[in-house]
Amino acid sequence: MHEESNKTIESSQGQWWLAKNGQPQGPFSHHEISDALKSNKISSADYAYSSFSKEWKPFSDWSEFESEMRNSGSEVPPCPPVESYPIEPLITNPRLPPMANWVCIYTLQISPWLWCFYTLSQMTYGTVLDEKDPLMGIEALAIFVSMLASLGVTISLFIGGARLRALSRSGPNIIILSIVAATAVNLLLFLWAIVIVAMADQSHFASKTVAAELIDYFVGIVGICEWAFMLTTLFWLRRNARFLPLS
Template sequence: MQEESNKTIESTQRLWWLAKNGEAEGPLSHQEICDALKSNRIRSTDYAYSAGERVWKPLSDWNEFESGTEDSALKVPPVPPVQSYRIEPLFTNERLPSMANGICLYTLLISPCLWCLYVVSQIISGTILGENAPLVGVEALAMFFEMLASMAVTVSLFIGGMRLRALRRSGPTIIILSIVVATAALLLLIFCLIVLMAMSDQNTFASKTVAVELIDYFVFIIALCEGAFMITAILWLRRNERFLPLS
């Protein structure tokens, strides 16, 4: 009886399970695992489970394959370890090139932060015209509408970035249109401010402290850098959009 049991153990196939995104894939034979390693379908760092030892550890840590009885080999293994779960980046996608991931970072993280910075700086800086200037109300209204337009563009960029990260073909289109609208709105605001300054008397301009002027200068430098990146992003997307793995 003991000899028959030993023969059963020796004749049992060497079955294994591989951890794939938190799930056990198997059972697999020793040869199937070797073939997968040779064809680079799996890596030596992938976690494997042997019914003989009943433990999860990387394939590189297994010196030899052990087998047990057929019943223990076919028993469903325990839940794979936490290290086997695939952790995806929050703002990027590993299938995208570095420039596309940079655009995702800008649209999903940097652009909302910059919008908050611009709003706070506008509140601190105030209007160009003084409180008693006849056209100060027009300037304040123009700045208010520009703030709403920039908020809409920021939301649109965020949606485009989400779709680009999800490898959706509409993502680059939304981002390009959002940048074009943002540029047009900024140029329109600059034109309105120039007209208001031309129509106003020099004495009606508001005086600003040194701290406010430094804040305005700092925000202006950031806006120039952002504008350069936005232009680069448009050119890059227009040229390389068809090569991205989008669906």
């Protein structure tokens, strides 16, 4: 009697087929489908065909399996709290995506060292014009303004990176404004340098050693790489900042 009642219940629930690579696979019993859903062998997005309804639908549209899908645990949980990590990173945040953490690394660690590197290389390289040219003072003033401006941008980037790491919504805004300001200032200084070089006497250009030329070449390569990353950061933050877990 018990086996006959089980067969009656199973037959009332019908038979099921699964869609695999465009082909029907089955038949399966209701119990087999329930076990597969609970163990996440199949998902709610998979299509199934019932011998009763005679149509293909994803499991999410079948009311017969609502309880199985609720208990399957297939839903991805949110990121665990920072307190669950044994050691909290110093300059990154586990809740941030990889690109955001690279921005934190750049703003909090790389950018200050690059400013020191640029400053020391500029002091080693010196001015393009020699002391005989009357425009040498203007060039020296441009170099001094450039150092101050880059220092201000570096400090601003550091503050923005610290707030981004702390999941503060003001962090990306500060970083974006810093990059825009740095771009504008450097363009103005570049035009200023072009005007100075164009107005200077060609015979008053200072001679450079091979070491100084190599340093200048290396600084140029590092600067191009940095600006490429900064512009990538600018566009990435403008597009993805609203999706970050910030408060």
